Every structure is written in C-alpha cells, then in structure tokens.
Amino acid sequence: xxxxxxxxxxxxxxxxxxxxxxxxxxxxxxxxxxxxxxxxxxxxxxxxxxxxxxxxxxxxxxxxxxxxxxxxxxxxxxxxxxxxxxx
Amino acid sequence: xxxxxxxxxxxxxxxxxxxxxxxxxxxxxxxxxxxxxxxxxxxxxxxxxxxxxxxxxxxxxxxxxxxxxxxxxxxxxxxxxxxxxxxxxxxxxxxxxxxxxxxxxxxxxxxxxxxxxxxxxxxxxxxxxxxxxxxxxxxxxxxxxxxxxxxxxxxxxxxxxxxxxxxxxxxxxxxxxxxxxxxxxxxxxxxxxxxxxxxxxxxxxxxxxxxxxxxxxxxxxxxxxxxxxxxxxxxxxxxxxxxxxxxxxxxxxxxxxxxxxxxxxxxxxxxxxxxxxxxxxxxxxxxxxxxxxxxxxxxxxxxxxxxxxxxxxxxxxxxxxxxxxxxxxxxxxxxxxxxxxxxxxxxxxxxxxxxxxxxxxxxxxxxxxxxxxxxxxxxxxxxxxxxxxxxxxxxxxxxxxxxxxxxxxxxxxxxxxxxxxxxxxxxxxxxxxxxxxxxxxxxxxxxxxxxxxxxxxxxxxxxxxx
Ligand SMILES: Cc1ncc(COP(=O)(O)O)c(C=O)c1O
Numbered sequence: 001x002x003x004x005x006x007x008x009x010x011x012x013x014x015x016x017x018x019x020x021x022x023x024x025x026x027x028x029x030x031x032x033x034x035x036x037x038x039x040x041x042x043x044x045x046x047x048x049x050x051x052x053x054x055x056x057x058x059x060x061x062x063x064x065x066x067x068x069x070x071x072x073x074x075x076x077x078x079x080x081x082x083x084x085x086x087x
Numbered sequence: 088x089x090x091x092x093x094x095x096x097x098x099x100x101x102x103x104x105x106x107x108x109x110x111x112x113x114x115x116x117x118x119x120x121x122x123x124x125x126x127x128x129x130x131x132x133x134x135x136x137x138x139x140x141x142x143x144x145x146x147x148x149x150x151x152x153x154x155x156x157x158x159x160x161x162x163x164x165x166x167x168x169x170x171x172x173x174x175x176x177x178x179x180x181x182x183x184x185x186x187x188x189x190x191x192x193x194x195x196x197x198x199x200x201x202x203x204x205x206x207x208x209x210x211x212x213x214x215x216x217x218x219x220x221x222x223x224x225x226x227x228x229x230x231x232x233x234x235x236x237x238x239x240x241x242x243x244x245x246x247x248x249x250x251x252x253x254x255x256x257x258x259x260x261x262x263x264x265x266x267x268x269x270x271x272x273x274x275x276x277x278x279x280x281x282x283x284x285x286x287x288x289x290x291x292x293x294x295x296x297x298x299x300x301x302x303x304x305x306x307x308x309x310x311x312x313x314x315x316x317x318x319x320x321x322x323x324x325x326x327x328x329x330x331x332x333x334x335x336x337x338x339x340x341x342x343x344x345x346x347x348x349x350x351x352x353x354x355x356x357x358x359x360x361x362x363x364x365x366x367x368x369x370x371x372x373x374x375x376x377x378x379x380x381x382x383x384x385x386x387x388x389x390x391x392x393x394x395x396x397x398x399x400x401x402x403x404x405x406x407x408x409x410x411x412x413x414x415x416x417x418x419x420x421x422x423x424x425x426x427x428x429x430x431x432x433x434x435x436x437x438x439x440x441x442x443x444x445x446x447x448x449x450x451x452x453x454x455x456x457x458x459x460x461x462x463x464x465x466x467x468x469x470x471x472x473x474x475x476x477x478x479x480x481x482x483x484x485x486x487x488x489x490x491x492x493x494x495x496x497x498x499x500x501x502x503x504x505x506x507x508x509x510x511x512x513x514x515x516x517x518x519x520x521x522x523x524x525x526x527x528x529x530x531x532x533x534x535x536x537x538x539x540x541x542x543x544x545x546x547x548x549x550x551x552x553x
Contacts, residue, residue, distance in 0.1 A: 025103075033106045037456055040101035066098040077421050078101040084425035085103065 009083040014048045017086065027086060034085065039064070043078050099455040100482035123490055124451045127515045131413055131451055134513060135488060139527060141414040141433035143499065143512040147185060150409040150495075151517070154189040157401055160369035164377035167396040171215040173347050174200040176402030176496050177410075181514055181524035183207055186405070192235075194400045198225035201234075215344070215400070217263065217305070219277060226250055230258045237261040237305045237344070239278055244292055244299070251298035261303030261344065262289050266324055270317035271309045278306065281328060287335065294336035301338040304329060307346025307400065311355060315367050315375035321345055322376045326383035329395065344398035345376060351407035353493050354445040369404070403496035410495030410512075412438055413451070414474075416487045417466065427461045429483045434465010434472040437509065438491060439501035441474050448474075451488040454481035463489075467506060499525075504533065 018026040023041050025034040036044060042063065046056045057071040124131055126144050135142055154170070161168040171194030172186040178200060183193065184207055193204035196218030202225075204214050211232020219239045221229070227250045229236055238244055238260055251258040263278030264286050279286040293301045308321050322345060329340045349372050352362040376397070384394055414433035422428050435441050448463065458479040465472035474491065483489075502509055512525040542548070 034103055035106065035457060036103045037099060037101060039099055040103050043101045060098075062093070063096060064098040065095045070098070074098075074100055077419075078103070080421045081103050081425060084421075084423075085105065 008047065008079050009087055011048060011050050013086045014044065014082060017044075019044065032085075039074075040078060043075060044082065047075075047079060047082065100484065102457045102459060102482050104457050104459050122450045122453050126411065128519060129515045129521060131490070132488065134521060135413060135415070138511045138513055138523070140488065141412060141431075141437060141510045143410055143412055143437075143494065143510065143525075145179075145181065145410045145495070145512060145514040145524065147409075147514055147516045150182065150185050150406060151189060153405050153409060154186055154191065157369050157399070157405065158190070160373040161377065161397065161399065164373050165380065165397050166394055169342075169396055169398045171344070171398060171400045172405070173400050173402035174203065175500055176347075177406045177499050178203055179499050179512060179524055180207060181522075182406060182409075182495075182499075198222050201225050201229065215398070217307075217400075221246075223250070227254070230254055230256065235259075235261060235303065237263050237303070238289070238293075239263050241289065241292070244289065244296075248296055248298050257298055257300055259300045259302040260293065261305045261342070262286065262293070262301065264304055264306040264325065264328065266306070268308055268317045268320040268324065270314050270320060271312060274307065274309060281324065286328065287332065290332045290336055290338070294338055301332070301336065302340065303342040303344060303395075303398075304332075304340060305344040305346065305398075308348060310348045310403065311350045312348045313350050313365055313367065315371050318345065318372055319375040319379040322379040323383045326380055326395075330383075330387070340395055341393075342396040342398050343380070344400065347400040347402040347404075349401050349404035351403040351493060351496060353403075353407055353440075353496075354447070356443055356445055406495040407493040408495065409493075410499075411490050411492040412494040412498070413488055413490050416483045416485055416489065418485060419483055422462065426477075427459055427480075427482070428464060429461060429480075430464050430466060431474055431489065432466055433491070433510075434467045434474060435469075436465065436467055436472075436503045436505050436507055438465075438474060438494060438498055439503070440494070440497055445475060445478075446491045446494065448478050448480065449490045449492070450480070450483075451490060454483070454487065456481040504528070508532070 016028060023036045023038065025036060046059055053072055053075055056075050057068050060066055060071050127146050127148050157170060170191045172183060172191040173194045174183065175196060187209060192213040192215055193209045194215040194217060195201045195204055201214065201216065211229060211234045214234040216229045216234045216236045223246065226247060230247065230250050231254055236247065238247060247258060247260065264281050265273055265275045265278045266281035267273045279289045290301055293299045304325050306321060306325060308317060325343050329343065332338060333340055350366045352366050354362050388394065412433055414431045416429050417432050418430040420428050458481050461478055461480045462476060463474040463478060465474055499512065508528040511523055511527040514522050514524045516522060
C-alpha cells in the first residue's frame, strides 16, 4: 500500500510505542517519554493503522470540526514530528 | 461511516512534547503561560483591525508613571536633580513631549536630534548636547542658544572656542569623562580619560581659554547596568574629580551628569534569571548614587559650598515598558530538528533590540495545546531575522496575534526601512483614547525622496528589449 505523502514515519517504530488514554507515550527502545494532546493521540492512532492522508482526513472529519486543507496540513506536520522523534 | 447525528469535537493542533527528565529548564521561569488582550483597558484586537498589523502601542500612563517614579526616587535624596531625555532611545514626538511636560530636558547627540527638540518647542537652554561629532553649524546654534554642550575631545574644544569667539560670547561647557569604575567596561572612546590625565589637561586647556568656562562634568558608563555599585563608584569618582579640578583651575562645577544606563525590565540574552529578580529599582539606583555623592561631598557641604545639580539621562528604563509591539502569525513550520517555528509579520526590521534581548512574548488570547519550544522568525529574507530563538508557546495558527514586550527603547529609532513599510504607532492616552502618533508608512515615504532621471522613465525611448 502506498501513502500519499512520503513524509510518513515508519509504522513499525510507531507500533512499539506504549500509549495511554491520557496522552502519555513511552518509547521502550529509547526510554523517552512524551505527552500528546487529544488530537495528537487520535492522529497517532490513525497513522499507526497505515492509512493514507485522504483516509485520515475523512476519519478526522468524522470526529472533529476541521477543513480538509487544515487536516492535511496538520497531519503532514504531525507526521514529520513523529518521524523526528521515533526514528 | 459518518454518523450525521454525532456531535463533532473542536479541532486543536496536534502536539507532542518530549519530557526532558533532569534537564534544567533553560528558558528560566516560564513567563509565557498567560495572555493579555488590552493596554490600559483598551482592547488590542480592534486596534489591529483598524490600524493593521504589526502595530506599536504606547502607554501614556506607564511613561508618565516612570518619569514620576524616577523623579521621586532622586528628588527625595538629593537637593537638585534634573533629567535629560535621551532622544536616541525613542524620539517619537509624542514620547519626547510627554517627558518634556513631566519636566525633562532634551538630551541630544546630533544636529537631527537638536533640530527635533527645537521643533518641539524645547528652548536651547533646556538641551543637553552630547556626542562625538557636532557639526559646526549646529555647534554654533547650540552655543548661541545657550545649550549645555558636553565636549568629547580636544579638537572640539578648539572648534567651540572658535565658535564662541565668532559669537563674541563666553560659553559654559561640560566635558565628558571616561574612567574605570571597577564594575563596568570603560567606554574609553568617548570623552577624556581620567586616569591618563587627559581629563585634567582638557580642564586646564578650557580654564586658560578666554572664551570657555568649565561648569559641568559628564560621563555615561554603559548601558543595562545591573550592579548599582558601578554607579556608586561613578558618582564618587566624578565628585572627587570635581574637587580636584576646582582646586587646580579656577572653575566652579555646577552639575554632575551621570548619563544613562539603568536596566529596563527586559531579559538580556544569556541571562537566565527573570528581569523581576535582577533589575534594580529606581530607588536602588538612586540610593547608590546619592549615597556616594553625599559621602564624597561632605567636606564641601561643611564648608558651605554649593552642591552640584545631579543630572540623569535615563533612557531605556524610562520608556522600554511603556510600549509593546503586536504582531500576527503568518505561517508555521516544523524545522528539520523537530522544533516548531512560526513566521511573524514583524521582525528585526521593527524590533532591533531582538539582537540582544529575549523579549517576553504573550498571545492576545489563551491558546489551546501544550507549550513547546518554538522559534519566532520575522518576515525578512535574512537569516538573522529572529524575534525569539527559543520560547515556550502553545501551537500557533495563522492570524494569531502576539504581544512582544517591552519594546519602547531603541526600536522606534533603530528600526530599518528594509523591504517593508514601517507600521503605525498608536498611543493609549491617560483618558483611554487611542491616538495615532506615527502613521503607517506608504510608498511615498520613500519614493518622495528619490529622483528618477528623465532618461530612465517609462516609456523608455527605445522601448523594452526583447
Ligand atoms: C550619552 C548617553 N546618555 C544617555 C544614554 C541613554 O542610555 P540608556 O538608554 O542605557 O539609559 C546613552 C545611550 O547610549 C548615551 O550614550
């Protein structure tokens, strides 16, 4: 399956993360921990499912008040952030 | 998949913040968590709508309060005190005029500043004229109008002597001194050095002149000086030199001018303690200066000789916190190293002091999301255009407005007209009214001074090349 954007992080390294409902993330490989807000948590879960940007946008719009263009922008920015921190 | 009856949640920008365990918070105390949407009770957002962004906003109330606090701090500790407003710190006419109304003289360092003070109705006799270069025309005007001229170097003594002779008038002068206080780096390029004997030589030279009369001593030991002991040393050294010069020449020193340099409530780069914990109050500066002066003039007082007037040229500490810059976010990005960055519509073109201060940055509205390390860039195509290289802020969206403060000192004078128009400056008056004190620039502000030779005007005689 191909993704619409090349800037997505490696899903395997995202799958190793321990996530809590309150937004606490623990990376067992590096020992680092993080806090995500609720939208970040939702996005991380969607990206872990290997969905592409279009699919993610649709799923976000089902849950949040958000324009497709804002969603696309924020998704790709957040994906970049995941890549920097978990690869 | 879509359930139409489902209530959708509001979207906030997703954020992710690493926990830095055991790492000291290098940003110092977090000052950014609050927001502020008004100046002296006047809402800022409507001002941005009306006058555009970016926008400088001046508080008349704060400026007057600062002037009164400074005067109170010194006048309660020394019999004769005067303040000269350092024009270079902020020479907006409104700022200068408020301070003149509060009793300040004008302290100028160029012909342009001298003209500006005169145009505001300040008589020459209430102008202190400093600086290393005073062109002959303005030197003559200053001598004629009775300005308080402070000589910087030997050639200037000769120049003023010629001017005085031409006017057939004996001119009172001060000399600028430089010396080592033991606490500050000596600004030895300005004035006459005390330790080397150059200052006493200058005093002797003036004493021997038919046309000049030494009546004052001036020095300015630096800027943003946090250690009040530097001022105590300065005051003591100047008072001792006064005694010496009066004893060795027949002059009578009427004033000691200690210059400016009091720190404002701003955060110097590289200093991690917040300004509230570091910056001395006017009372603390006053206590140090007048304490040293009282001590050094004990014999003089006992002998019934007059005490000199104490002159201050306080600049940044007077005006810095009386003005803010408001700017909007025009874009955001994620840097390759993971840091968040925002692009603002104001940069170092308007906030020259961003080169040495970490200004406080506050959103106008509470922003959702977890604060994270953010770089704030200006709009210029220059790598050095950085408003804050690291500040903790929640996620920013295009259009969000930020207040940058304090911004009253040196920005409205050192700002550059580089690729952008300079924006409006408005003042919230004591009565709560909003006045434009400098209109936003238009193209004519620059083009009116240019002259395009006939042969370069369109249509070009030969048409346009292919
Ligand atoms: C002669 C003189 N007086 C006063 C000032 C004002 O200094 P500050 O803004 O540090 O108070 C300056 C600033 O450079 C100065 O050179």
